Amino acid sequence: MLNTNSNQQLITALYCRLSQEDELQGESNSIRNQKALLEKYALDNGFHNCRFYIDDGYSGVDFNRPDFNRMIDDMNNGLIGTIITKDLSRLGRDYLKTGTYLEIIFPQNNVRYIAINDGVDSETDSNEFIGIRNYFNDYYAQDISKKIRSVKTAAMNRGERTNGSVPYGYMLNPDNPKQYLVNPETAPIVKRIYELSAAGYGVAKIQKILEDDKAISPAIYLFQKYGSLRGKPDPSRPYNWPKRTIRRMLSNPEYLGATVCGKTYSKSNKLKKRISVPRSEWKIFENTQEPIVDRKLWDMVQKKFDGRKKANKTGLTDKYAGYLYCAECGARMYINRAKSLKETQECYTCGTYQTKGSHHCSYHYIRAVVLDELVLNRLREITAFARENPAEFYEIAKSKAEKESKKLIKISKGEITDVQKRITELDGIIRCLYEDRVAGRITPERFELLVSGYEQEQAEQKQKLENLNNEISIQGTRDKKISEFIESAKKYIDITEVTPEILHAFIKRINIRERAIPRSQKCGNQIDIYYTFEADEMLSV
Structure with missing residues (x-):
């Protein structure tokens, strides 16, 4: 198949591509072997002015590859006369896009295309089966994608990390790449951000404080440390913290020591855009690494984020956000x-x-200054009583919560029995599936599909079991919460204003009732304050 083109002075593009999945198939698809095959073919068939274009580590489904784009640019500029690949799959594995290049783009640019192992040459009549081969290349990519997705889903259900990004404040354990270690360089910055938020500062104010403190932003840190371009780092603005970065950090459960899986997904192997999954559907596995922030600080920040987060002129957010509720509608x-x-x-x-x-x-209108006055007076009264009469306060608070606690513990223990039974059943099902897989009664693909579903249910049941045990633990530590309230009352002797710290120390929720005469200027609101030692179920409207 000697070269008889009239444009022999143009470039003969020898294109090589290798994805991570292709690499698993062995040496035959390696870049080195592809180069040797293409170079020999060009020499034996009289192709001159050869130039290699190589994309190593890029999927055939994705046509946004550096050297592929460079080759197409050269083609559009009239520099290329022939393109040669080892086979059709090296050009691409997307049936529609590959077909567009073969049937439209290459002919429009008077470019000859050759796929050596598939016997394809656009200047001969040997292309009858090119569409079928193209289709099977596409099918292969879909099949590989499906298997990889199945394996990753099973890993996520086991609480294993499947993405390569490490949250700012952590670093990978060199002895175990699946485990995070606290980064001594950046973890203090993360903790400071949480402390500023808990103190009532809004995101814009935190952004300004970090800039004044010359705290290097996550994107710049990754660029300086590893040369990463993730986050589009701007070296001229090393202390610029995007507001969305701060918001995401303040709501990331990983800083509490948890592993979070399943935050995004892709609809197809041909679509690279990731779609966000609702937070309620995330898979969260607690206590998988050392936390950067403790539970108390985390709860303070999340409590504030439950309400409206818009800051005032001084940069402070609403201190009652997450505490204040309508007594009538909830x-x-x-x-x-x-x-x-x-x-x-x-x-x-x-x-x-x-x-x-x-x-x-x-x-349900109530002035902020009026609310401050009412809450401050109530807090002064109850903390003074707890401080001066700790034994009597303890007995009153304990008797009030004891009846509800016993009822809740009884219900939770009944649910725990049902959940434990289901977890045991799922263990048996997964064991049987594994035996069927070993015996060859079901295919590997079918096994992965079935076992991933059962493992997901088992993970959900285990999380439910953990939540139920936590509920019982909370009820069992009611005495401890009362004691903590008394100790806080002794700590905050002179309360002069209502602050986020004071609210978190003493109050769980505040219900605002409508005035007896709505919109009356003379009639005030009644408020119901629920303190930190009271059961959640006692807060129902």
Whole structure:
């Protein structure tokens, strides 16, 4: 098949590609072997002015490859006369895109295409089966993608990390790449961000503080440390922290010592865009590495994030965010701010009223300064009583919660029995599947598909069991919470204002009741305060 082209002075492009999956098949697909095959073919068949274009480690489904793009640019500039590959799959494994190049783009640019092992040459009539080969190359890519996805799903259900990104503040354990270690260089910055948020600072204010402290941003740190371009680092602005980065860090359970799997997914092996999964569907496995922030600090930040997070003129967020609720409908109460309003005019109203109108709930208007005064007076009264009469306070608080605690523990223990039974059943099912796989009664693909589903259910049941045990543990530590409340009362002797720290130390929830005469200027609101030692179920409206 000698070269008889009239454009012999043009480049003969020898294109090589190897993906990670192709590499597993052995030496035959290696870049070295591809180069040797292409070079010999070009020499034996009289092709001159040869130039290699090589993409090592790139999938055939993805056509956005560096050297492939360079080759196409050269073709569009009229520099290439012939393109040669080892086979069709080296050009690509996407049936539609590969076909477009073969049937439209190459002919339009007067480019001859040869796939050596498939016997394809666009200048001969030996292309009858090119469409079939192209289709099977596409099918192969889909099959590989399906198997990889199945393996990764099974790994995620076991609580194993399947992505390569490491959260800022951690680093990989050199002895175990699947485990994170606290990074002494960046972990203090993460903890400071959480402390600033817990103190009431908004994201914009935290951003300014980090810049003033000359804290290197995650993107710049990765660039300086590893040469990574992830996050589009700008060396001219090393202390620029994007607000979205800070927000994500403040809600990332991994800083609490957990492994988080299944946050994104892709609809197809041909679509590289990752789609976010709702937070409620994430797979979270706790206590898998050393935490950077403790539970108390984490809870303070998440409590604030439960409510509206917009900061005021000084950069401070609403301290009651996540604490304040409508007593009638149970919706959150939100603060109302405006540039035209003074701080003394800021007020809270029912979230349902704001979004759905008066047909669903009433105004529940209360001034922020009035709420501060009411909460401050209540806190001074109860902390003084707990401080001066600790034994009597302990007995009153204990008797109030004891009845509800016993009821909740009884219900939780019944559910634990059912969950443990199901986990045992799933162990048996998975064991039988494994035996069927070893005996050859089911295919490896079928085994992976079935076992991943059962492992996912088992992981969910184990998480449910852990939650139920935590509930019993919380009820069992009710005495401890009362004692902690008394100790906090002794610590905060002179409470002069309501701060995020004070709220977290003493209060779990505040319900705002409507005025006896709605919108009355003379009639005030009744508020119900629930303290940290009280059971969650006692908070129901």
